[in-house]
Amino acid sequence: MNIDGKAWRTIWLEEGGRSVGVIDQTLLPHRLSTRSLATLDEAAEAIATMVVRGAPLIGVTGAYGLMLALQADPGDASLAAAFEQLNATRPTAINLRWALERVRDRVAALPLVERAEAAAVEAAAIAEDDVAMCAAIGDHGLMLFQQLAAARPSERQGQPLNVLTHCNAGWLATVDWGTALAPIYKAHRAGLPIHVWVDETRPRNQGASLTAFELGREGVPHTVIVDNAGGHLMQHGLVDAVIVGTDRTTRSGDVCNKIGTYLKALAAHDNGVPFYVALPASTIDWSLCDGLAEIPIEARSATEVTHIQGLVAGGSASGEIATVQLPPEGSAGFNPAFDVTPARLVSALITERGVAPATEAGLQRLYGRVANGSEPAPAAEVNRQPHPDQAHQGQG
Structure with a gap:
């Protein structure tokens, strides 16, 4: 969508996927500022303090939060702890647990060395699914x-x-x-x-x-x-x-x-x-x-x-x-x-x-x-490949 004629999204990858950029919504409408999330704790804090908010965006941020956690430690204990930490940040919006479960289920059976990259692919797919669903x-x-x-x-x-x-x-x-x-x-x-x-x-x-x-x-x-x-x-x-x-x-x-x-x-x-x-x-x-x-x-x-x-x-x-x-x-x-x-x-x-x-x-x-009780099929087929860095401008 547009901010002063430039196309934006609310969340994007930075540093080759080592961090996640977001718009700091606590400062709007008076100040347009972005924030980089480089760790699990930073992602959880951004959700809890409503730097990011809205059920779908919370879910996508949570998915990327799991990605960041697995980059630091891909082990089972790390995955379980990160899931619980992120899920506890906002209890009402079901999108958060939905997205966390989707990433967890995607990586759980994989070798540890493959988990972080697979989480990045799945989180990006969740983001693209959200765009397709909202457009529809x-x-x-x-x-x-x-x-x-x-x-x-x-x-x-x-x-x-x-x-x-x-x-x-x-x-x-x-x-x-x-x-x-x-x-x-x-x-x-x-x-x-x-x-x-x-x-x-x-x-x-x-x-x-x-x-x-x-x-x-x-x-x-x-x-x-x-x-x-x-x-x-x-x-x-x-x-x-x-x-x-x-x-x-x-x-x-x-x-x-x-x-x-x-x-x-x-x-x-x-x-x-x-x-x-x-x-x-x-x-x-x-x-x-x-x-x-x-x-x-x-x-x-x-x-x-x-x-x-x-x-x-x-x-x-x-x-x-x-x-x-x-x-x-x-x-x-x-x-x-x-x-x-x-x-x-x-x-x-x-x-x-x-x-x-x-x-x-x-x-x-x-x-x-x-x-x-089974999950619905995605609204649209999306590219499951890892996303390159996305500048926040020009991506809308």
């Missing part, structure tokens, strides 16, 4: 948007389609394209007039910082709103559709996403607004049925609620970024990072294989092989 999600979502635009009354024909998002499910949350934002980018590039209502998404403000950053660099018209404004906009007919991503989706269609998603789904249901969820196959947890009872909800530090980071007013010239405290000293904070939206509130799931109702039968029609 964008294509399927674009068709839905085109149908919505065509079905509007004659007096609204030609006017922008107003889409509301929550959190950041764009290319910064994946390797490229994104999930929920992929249909928006496809629509914009196809010439379909579109405008995005961007939820600020407290407490970390991934909408106001990351989604707005992405959309602005792509030239997509958008407006940042406070989280509680979405229902008001829907009541007044100013939202044509809501589209969000997901960190884990059960086989029955329950969706776990950034805290506040459930409230948007309730408002959309009450106002007859379509509520879409975009996801790749790697985000489906086929072992779970009841999302509310079975999905672990990550509780993050209360300081994300009690403090906020931003650019100092009038400080754009120096680029000074500061953190300030919001409530009075001594006030407690509670920070569940996700909530669960029941399948009954989801209009459709947009996947790389097509659009399905949020039901077990609907998902099984798309992923027939996984009805018995």
Whole structure:
């Protein structure tokens, strides 16, 4: 995707594959900075502190983290310890365990001398699969948007389609394209007039910082709103559709996403607004049925609620970024990072294989092989050869 006319991805190999480059998302939108991850510990820290975030990107980073661990020590104990360390960094997003298991299973039976290179090949394949899946999600979502635009009354024909998002499910949350934002980018590039209502998404403000950053660099018209404004906009007919991503989706269609998603789904249901969820196959947890009872909800530090980071007013010239405290000293904070939206509130799931109702039968029609718990086939065939160094510019 584009940053000021240059093509980027969120993660790339450096130093002949001895380190991994990433965009430091904790500094966006005010400072575009990259970071090199050269060890297992650095990869785990980047995931835990949300230098990288978004379920698909977490998975890819974890896969490369195993690669780095095996470069240092390819033994069985090292592999097992690295798997557990990385898997413990973020408990809710299923993509992380999925990617770690994929790399572990690929290398486990190999001679020690071959493990690091095989891990590099598999991690690169996971990254390319993610790009292919997200692009396909964008294509399927674009068709839905085109149908919505065509079905509007004659007096609204030609006017922008107003889409509301929550959190950041764009290319910064994946390797490229994104999930929920992929249909928006496809629509914009196809010439379909579109405008995005961007939820600020407290407490970390991934909408106001990351989604707005992405959309602005792509030239997509958008407006940042406070989280509680979405229902008001829907009541007044100013939202044509809501589209969000997901960190884990059960086989029955329950969706776990950034805290506040459930409230948007309730408002959309009450106002007859379509509520879409975009996801790749790697985000489906086929072992779970009841999302509310079975999905672990990550509780993050209360300081994300009690403090906020931003650019100092009038400080754009120096680029000074500061953190300030919001409530009075001594006030407690509670920070569940996700909530669960029941399948009954989801209009459709947009996947790389097509659009399905949020039901077990609907998902099984798309992923027939996984009805018995086996893994789905990849969305696209990818080159399994090791990747050369990829500069972060020019790779989008």
